[in-house]
Amino acid sequence: MPHGAGTELVEADETHRSRFRVAGMDCASCASKVESAVRRLSGVADVSVSATAGTLTVTHGGFVADAEIAGAVKAAGYRVTGREGSTAASGHHDHQHGVEDEAGAAGLHGHDHDDFAGPWWRSPKVHLTASCGLALVIAYLVGRAYPAADRWAFLAALAIGLVPVARRAFVALRLGISFSIEMLMTIAAVGAVIIGATEEAAAVVFLFLVGELLEGVAAGRARASIQGLTKLVPKTALVEREGRTAEVPAERLSVGETVLVRPGDRIPADGTVVEGESGVDEAPVTGESVPKRKGVDDPVFAGTINGDGALRVKVTAAARDNTIARVVRLVEEAQEAKAPTERFIDRFSRYYTPAVVAVAALVAVLPPLLAGANWNEWIYKGLAILLIGCPCALVISTPAAIAAGLSAGARRGLLMKGGVVLESLGRITVAALDKTGTLTEGRPKVTDVVSSGRADREVLSLAAALETGSSHPLAKAILDKATEAGAPVPPASEASALGGKGVTAKVGGTSVFLGSVGAASERSSLNEEQSARVEDLRGEGKTVSVLVVDGQVSGLIAMRDEPRADAKVGLERLRELGIRAVMVTGDNARTAAAIASSLGIEPRADLLPEDKQRIVRELQAKGEKVAKVGDGINDAPALAAADVGIAMGGGTDVALETADAAVLHGRVADIARMVDLSRRTMANIKTNIGLSLGLKAVFLVTTILGVTGLWPAILADTGATVLVTANALRLLSARI
Template sequence: DGAVAEVPAESLAVGTVTLVRPGDRIAADGAIVEGDSAIDEAPVTGESVPVRKKAGDAVFAGTINTDTVLRVKVTAAAADNTIARVVKLVEEAQESKAPTERFIDRFSRVYTPGVLALGALVAVLPPLVAGGGWSEWIYKGLAILLIGCPCALVISTPAAIAAALSAGARRGLLIKGGAVLEALGSINAIALDKTGTLTEGKPKVTDIVAVEHSEANVLSMAAALETGSSHPLALAILDKAKADKVPVPPASEAFALGGKGVAGKVGGKELFLGSPAAAGERAALPAEQLARIAAFNDEGKSVSVLIAASAPAGIIAMRDEPRADAQAGLAALRQAGVEPVMLTGDNRRTAAAIAKGLGLPVHAEMLPQDKQRVVRELQASGKKVAKVGDGINDAPALAAADVGIAMGGGTDVALETADAAVLHGRVGDLAAMVELSRRALSNIHQNITVALGLKVVFLVTTIVGITGLWPAILADTGATVLVTANAMRLLAWRPRALVKAG
């Protein structure tokens, strides 16, 4: 009835008009009926820069309104909106994952009864069949039972797993249990998110083109206009000015123009910083500058144009750049026999530019269900797949993958859904995690070989009369000590990638 009331999001019916203030999280899937604002879609689509939306455009539940007041008509009830679909996809994926049965558990079902039966036969059959002495063969039967005691065998796996999990945790590699540790060693394909995983997750200034000014002067004037703004592109300009130690003079009469840019005065000079289209309305841009802007756009960069006193003063290009170790980290994965692929909700142009620089195949503009579908397709082709991501939009694919890995600093949903987490956010840590898994599996195989090998040797020597009960006790205890000591070696593990780097 024309009034505004706050209600629970789950009570919103289709057709209801909601008021979304700047900084509010959009409560339901809908369409804008009034207003024009930049929407931060990173939590749902992975777009690294807020997307401009106007009347008639669709918006998703869980995204954030950054600029102005919007009126949004609800198009999907809470049970059917984007977040609900993500939750449903995650639940379905987790239910379909079969639990891993460890080799030792299966082996012990046969091994333990077998040893008991063998000990009984050794103690009873020779006296009954061949007339052997009861005391001698009962003694040997007891020795065989002692030799067959599975202490070393049982401890061989959990000791190695505990040591490996501890070694990983000390280096920021959190792995949720032995089954995950085991699965990591067998992966041969890895699907990586772009924003916040392969890249830093926030734009940085990559290029400054000055026109009749110095680059420092262009950056100084732009930073003056952006002071106090929380927009990601504004923060990129301010961070660049701080890093380059460029003076930032005070701006007067500064104000934002929705969807266009920001204007104000610096040192008495009228300035405007905004999109190329909005800048073109205030001053004619030469063909050379238009060509530079087009080239930057082709590289997936966002461009802001500075106009000073009704004349072009400079161009600033920004992009969410790859992490410093992304190239080396991907190379380490390939060296380990793991083929990487990029899955991102970001636009095709930006995704293609980043992927080209990293030498990756890419799937762009993907919704959560699309990422999950690609993971399923890789699995259907016979691949063991790990999925790496940090957002809500990655959760269904993280749950569907053989191993889901969350990047440090990611959303709670991603961290909860994933099987493992890389706390330091280094791409190189992914290869280190695979390396740790394979080292742990190798250690487990060594322990099993030692435990079973000693048992076989002393089993034979006891039956033929070479060894007795005391050597059997020493062999059993010695094997337990050996496998424990071997497992403890994993505590000293250091990733090869980190050793080379530092």
């Protein structure tokens, strides 16, 4: 497909989804203007905008060029600074070529995407606010020194702040947005000048700019909270090429290359350890504070910190596809999807603002017409009510909290794909959890060593000698236990695997067999005590291997996929939140019952994928809100059927790309943390709505009574906007 000069044409019969970075957005009003401008383009099917993330996603067909989209954004008063990718119905294309328009229209809006990335005093928004404030002070001094010039001095100060605002108002009007905050501000300021309240008009415009400045700071902080994750990945990497080690930019690493990670260095890319062993601090990606031991064939993630040993790592993902980049991308896309409460507030504001404008007009006109009241006095009150009616605080109350909640979760390894998911989690009443890999570690461990005539360590030594080199999960469990117990592993010879039965070899001249109970019984009989012990262990859901040395049973080794360390605590936390937990597993009933009994959870066993889906449907039919928690592959039907599907994983493709939410570090307790975060976020939203509407109600009454005027009225909106944004940002630092 040809493309050039930042423009890419798409075939007429394809539907593409393209994502752009947009400079200058920091409130819901900004997002609304960009959305309206882009929706007007021919061939555009859908538009999603996140002011918090500074992103624009466009679903389009036909010959829609990047330059057309950038032009529409520019016409709205903003600027496209980059294009991140395009997904077509016929395939997937990833691009990172820029769509830059340096001329832009940042001045039209008064600020830039990178306003607060550097020193704050370099921000255009700061310059505009400072200029208006300085002009206001000069006007006051001129008025004191030359009273005759008072009005003209304040008019000049007003013009400095109002002209950019008015330009934005008319841009919004051209896009079909009649009741924008800028339009209401412009009408109120001009009206105040007409009735002689020039000084107050200038003060109101200045306060409005201050409020916008604070909004920008808050939006920048919210954006930086998730974007800051990308800074965890080091700028350079030590790559091995042609037998030599060279330092190269980490973003240029290719899949398949091998990098050297020294102790204390951050790992530059997602990869697999090919040599070395070390403790790796995965807190930046998973939130897990305890370092994990990593050895050959273990996965490692970009941005995590290598501990005490050097590692050679084979790169498995390019820079833009590493775990951190994908988490950031998924969270930003989630912020574009509106939550049900946000959609309701949007619909409400469409009627609320015109209604307030109508009330303001009636307040300004009816008392003078019907009661002969003073026109200037009631027009003044009407203008104040006009400012009170600005919907910014109300409209931002929900997306600000949702964005903060999504970002707070992502930084702690709790990935939720959108406001709908974040809201739904708080209403969950039942959690249906898979067993293997969800409630349990997903790999067997040696739980019991029962020796007969030999020491436990000797039993482990002989068993490990037979299993050396095997990749079977049970073999790895025995080898891990031998290492943990410090049991030496002697060399074995004449090793032979007996299909479905076990393995035999010579160890120090002794014939040794390790295998199933049935196969061992063919070589040596188990005594009554040993047989009883085998049945007891099997009753606990454990797999038993028998060690036979020179025809004599020398020991039993029992293994089981054990519950995660925090599984019991995690289930208790769910119960504390009023959520019932059910185990749904394809494993046999005896093993499921043993694990369920130790965890205090109701088991449903011997289930096929369709059975798990049926159970979810049955629970929903009883009025339950169900979260299905699993590995994201075998549980796909149930995950899709549940109200919320949650994938457990350690930053894998499954954990990031399937289900509605993902617990990146696989802790059962994190499911309860997700629910708690959801409920906190919804409580935050209710507080924000109460703050914004409450302040407006108070100022509405005091304005009609004549207690407050224009400049306090603007605080009912810009002040409330700052308050609700600051309240939402508390979620970023909340303990979960």
